[in-house]
Amino acid sequence: MPKLEVSDLxxxxxxxxxxxxxxxxxxxxxxxxxxxxxxLQPGAHVVTRYEDVRAVLSDTRLSSAPGGLRRKPGELxxxxxxxxxxxxxxxxxxxxxxxxxxxREFSIKRVAAMRPMIERVVEEALDDLEAAGPGADFIxxxxxxxxxxxxxxxxxxxYADRKTFQERSRILLDLTxxxxxxxxxxxxxxxxxxxxxxGRRAQPDADDILSRTLRDHGDTFTDAEVTGLGVxxxxxxxxxxxNTMGLGTVLLLQHPEDLAAVRDDPAVTDRAVEELLRYxxxxxxxxxxxxxxDVEINGHHIAKxxxxxxxxxxxxxxPRLLPDGxxxxxxxxxxxxxxxxxxxxxxxGQQLARMELRVVYPALLRRFPGLTIAAPVEELPFTTATxxxxxxALPVTW
Amino acid sequence: MTIHIxxxxxxxxxxxxxxxxxxxxxxxxxxxxxxxxxxxxxxxVADAVARCPAAAIEVTx
Ligand code: SF4
Numbered sequence: 416m417p418k419l420e421v422s423d424l425x426x427x428x429x430x431x432x433x434x435x436x437x438x439x440x441x442x443x444x445x446x447x448x449x450x451x452x453x454x455l456q457p458g459a460h461v462v463t464r465y466e467d468v469r470a471v472l473s474d475t476r477l478s479s480a481p482g483g484l485r486r487k488p489g490e491l492x493x494x495x496x497x498x499x500x501x502x503x504x505x506x507x508x509x510x511x512x513x514x515x516x517x518x519r520e521f522s523i524k525r526v527a528a529m530r531p532m533i534e535r536v537v538e539e540a541l542d543d544l545e546a547a548g549p550g551a552d553f554i555x556x557x558x559x560x561x562x563x564x565x566x567x568x569x570x571x572x573x574y575a576d577r578k579t580f581q582e583r584s585r586i587l588l589d590l591t592x593x594x595x596x597x598x599x600x601x602x603x604x605x606x607x608x609x610x611x612x613x614g615r616r617a618q619p620d621a622d623d624i625l626s627r628t629l630r631d632h633g634d635t636f637t638d639a640e641v642t643g644l645g646v647x648x649x650x651x652x653x654x655x656x657x658n659t660m661g662l663g664t665v666l667l668l669q670h671p672e673d674l675a676a677v678r679d680d681p682a683v684t685d686r687a688v689e690e691l692l693r694y695x696x697x698x699x700x701x702x703x704x705x706x707x708x709d710v711e712i713n714g715h716h717i718a719k720x721x722x723x724x725x726x727x728x729x730x731x732x733x734p735r736l737l738p739d740g741x742x743x744x745x746x747x748x749x750x751x752x753x754x755x756x757x758x759x760x761x762x763x764g765q766q767l768a769r770m771e772l773r774v775v776y777p778a779l780l781r782r783f784p785g786l787t788i789a790a791p792v793e794e795l796p797f798t799t800a801t802x803x804x805x806x807x808a809l810p811v812t813w
Numbered sequence: 814m815t816i817h818i819x820x821x822x823x824x825x826x827x828x829x830x831x832x833x834x835x836x837x838x839x840x841x842x843x844x845x846x847x848x849x850x851x852x853x854x855x856x857x858v859a860d861a862v863a864r865c866p867a868a869a870i871e872v873t874x
Contacts, residue, residue: 473866514824515825518844519841520843521825522825522843523830523831751828751863756866757866758866760824761828761866763824763825766827
């Protein structure tokens with residue numbers, strides 16, 4: 416069984432910043448499972464094929480709880496301090512209880528109703544980019560602020576507090592700051608949202624996710640649990656959407672023949688968004704799974720107690736899913752990619768992410784018809800040190 | 814073709830509604846609802862079954 420380094424899972428080859436590393440591609444080609452020493456899960460299995468990834472992510476014998484340990488009710492605040500996130504690190508029925516309490520907030524209809532708000536946020540971010548002038552950083556002015564402002568709007572963060580709150584989010588997302596500083600930002604975020612939840616508990620009549628959750632589920636959940644949900648929604652939507660926005664902009668600008676159609680034809684925009692979600696696959700590895708019993712996946716044995724990680728990048732390009740998966744083609748019929756994961760944990764915010772992307776690209780291309788990247792693509796600062804792939808900066812001119 | 818949905822399994826991802834909007838909808842809680850239990854043609858149903866992350870849709874012929 417081939418042994419991989421963690422960098423084989425997250426680094427991209429020099430020749431193309433969008434391709435998966437040759438080590439995971441070799442596993443895919445040879446139909447092998449690999450092994451990797453993750454910091455907390457030594458010897459974790461590495462799964463790369465589309466069908467196998469879907470099988471792993473939907474198998475309830477593979478637990479999402481770290482070490483397979485189920486949390487007890489009320490443990491949420493402590494979990495957050497250990498960076499164990501509620502819902503994501505839970506199995507059913509605990510996962511389902513939390514998920515169902517907020518699922519309605521992210522349905523297709525609810526997200527469609529958010530469109531005017533998202534359009535306003537996008538226009539303001541583009542104003543900000545324009546004011547900064549050519550050479551400005553698309554990530555700092557557009558890709559990071561949009562998801563952050565949208566989710567603050569949904570959570571009902573008071574306008575006056577947004578700057579502080581955005582600053583904490585920025586630190587949490589900035590992988591160049593120390594783990595301690597990020598831990599402190601997380602604790603402050605928890606404290607800040609805890610304060611909001613406390614206030615909403617006393618007066619739960621506002622029209623936002625926290626208030627609605629307290630109104631309808633206030634008897635089931637403690638303040639700590641509602642706070643945990645709020646922090647999860649903040650974190651989950653940020654880096655992933657921001658990174659996709661940045662990478663997607665690079666991909667689209669590399670295909671100038673497609674720009675006019677993405678700008679003017681909503682059907683093409685929707686397809687293009689789906690293709691860049693598949694191709695960029697910003698979450699390189701989903702949370703690891705832990706085998707509660709012996710499991711066979713496609714003839715490979717996973718023993719009780721083993722950990723399993725997946726490569727979503729290779730799964731999305733598996734030739735058994737689509738023959739030319741390494742090509743970026745906005746006109747293709749989209750296969751069921753696994754960018755948002757699969758199984759009961761599949762991203763709850765996926766329709767919101769799609770809507771933000773569907774709004775931002777046409778608006779961006781309309782505002783800046785001559786948009787170009789102000790550096791050679793190979794020299795852009797791609798992050799290769801985390802579970803999430805993206806750009807730390809993207810200088811653009813117009 | 815008859816479609817069965819399992820609302821208990823549904824995780825409200827909405828992929829079925831994206832794929833076959835004439836057949837599936839989400840209720841106020843985001844949970845799948847069937848608009849047509851016996852659609853005349855496939856209308857994306859097979860694709861919706863393949864995409865549903867929670868195996869909450871079943872089709873009998
Ligand atoms: S795709 Fe499956 S899980 Fe998602 S809303 Fe439809 S039935 Fe529910």
